[in-house]
Amino acid sequence: xxxxDYIEPLPQIDELDEKILKLITKNARIPFLEVARECxxxxxxxxxxxxxxxxxxxxxxxxxxVNPSKLGYNTCAYMGIYLDKAKYQNQVAEALQKxxxxxxxxxxxxxxxxxxxxxxxxxxxxKKIIDEDLQEIEGIARTETFISLGMDFKRQVPxx
Amino acid sequence: xTLRNNLDxxxxxxxxxxxxxARVPFxxxxxxxxxxxxxxxxxxxxxxxxxxxxxxxxxxDPRKVDYKTCTYVGVFLEKxxxxxxxxxRLTExxxxxxxxxxxxxxxxxxxxxxxxNEHLKEILSDRIQKIPGVSSTETFISLEETFKRQVPxxx
Numbered sequence: 331x332x333x334x335d336y337i338e339p340l341p342q343i344d345e346l347d348e349k350i351l352k353l354i355t356k357n358a359r360i361p362f363l364e365v366a367r368e369c370x371x372x373x374x375x376x377x378x379x380x381x382x383x384x385x386x387x388x389x390x391x392x393x394x395x396v397n398p399s400k401l402g403y404n405t406c407a408y409m410g411i412y413l414d415k416a417k418y419q420n421q422v423a424e425a426l427q428k429x430x431x432x433x434x435x436x437x438x439x440x441x442x443x444x445x446x447x448x449x450x451x452x453x454x455x456x457k458k459i460i461d462e463d464l465q466e467i468e469g470i471a472r473t474e475t476f477i478s479l480g481m482d483f484k485r486q487v488p489x490x
Numbered sequence: 491x492t493l494r495n496n497l498d499x500x501x502x503x504x505x506x507x508x509x510x511x512a513r514v515p516f517x518x519x520x521x522x523x524x525x526x527x528x529x530x531x532x533x534x535x536x537x538x539x540x541x542x543x544x545x546x547x548x549x550x551d552p553r554k555v556d557y558k559t560c561t562y563v564g565v566f567l568e569k570x571x572x573x574x575x576x577x578x579r580l581t582e583x584x585x586x587x588x589x590x591x592x593x594x595x596x597x598x599x600x601x602x603x604x605x606x607n608e609h610l611k612e613i614l615s616d617r618i619q620k621i622p623g624v625s626s627t628e629t630f631i632s633l634e635e636t637f638k639r640q641v642p643x644x645x
Contacts, residue, residue, distance in 0.1 A: 393508075
């Protein structure tokens with residue numbers, strides 16, 4: 331296999347793109363005309379640029395951000411998952427995706443094969459996920475749980 | 491009516507739509523939910539006031555803006571009482587995007603985006619480990635983010 335198969339070329343992003351990104355990552359409903367005014371270009375140019383950033387995959391969509399605790403999700407936990415055999419990785423990841431309370435899933439280096447983030451309503455709800463849902467998945471040997479007692483902050487990556 | 495902060499089914503339906511696409515016209519949301527556009531505006535504003543909604547934004551794919559390495563780092567403290575001062579210093583490091591106070595082996599658990607492994611090393615050894623009160627760190631590099639999403643609104 332050629333070396334370049336592993337290298338993803340970075341998309342060309344100029345200063346105007348960065349300025350637009352800074353504005354739209356903080357407020358998805360900001361009128362494009364306002365972005366245009368701040369960047370000193372036309373509204374059409376902003377539309378075009380945002381479309382291009384979407385096409386390039388630099389931005390993958392937009393969302394209103396919800397506060398999980400206000401929706402009754404009071405327990406946030408990280409879990410490290412050990413597998414019986416490394417080859418179960420894909421099938422386990424697929425099964426994890428079917429559990430809606432799992433909001434993030436990573437394939438990691440270090441002692442765990444898979445690392446996930448789980449949001450549940452209560453500790454009892456978390457126990458149910460661990461006891462019933464995760465135990466059902468073939469290939470999982472055991473899990474280790476870290477409950478988050480408090481989230482200090484959460485934000486997006488800095489745009490230089 | 492649910493126990494969740496007096497949000498009703500209409501609120502949850504609206505949330506379900508706008509958490510998937512923040513730029514969907516409220517007119518379309520109104521049609522789908524079966525209420526007026528003014529009602530959608532009113533309910534969204536109410537949920538913002540109640541801090542059910544904490545903001546909105548476009549998602550950036552970190553890899554496309556040159557953050558190729560995603561890492562979870564468990565931080566050990568010399569003493570538990572250092573937590574607040576350490577957390578304040580961690581906030582100053584822009585590459586740290588998430589910070590939690592956790593049970594289990596680590597006192598603090600953070601998520602870091604770095605340009606590459608060398609940049610990660612710099613963040614770990616020159617910045618995180620230099621914070622007074624931090625005794626050591628344990629690093630888990632994410633080789634692949636299989637998925638990432640928000641909490642389910644309607645279970």
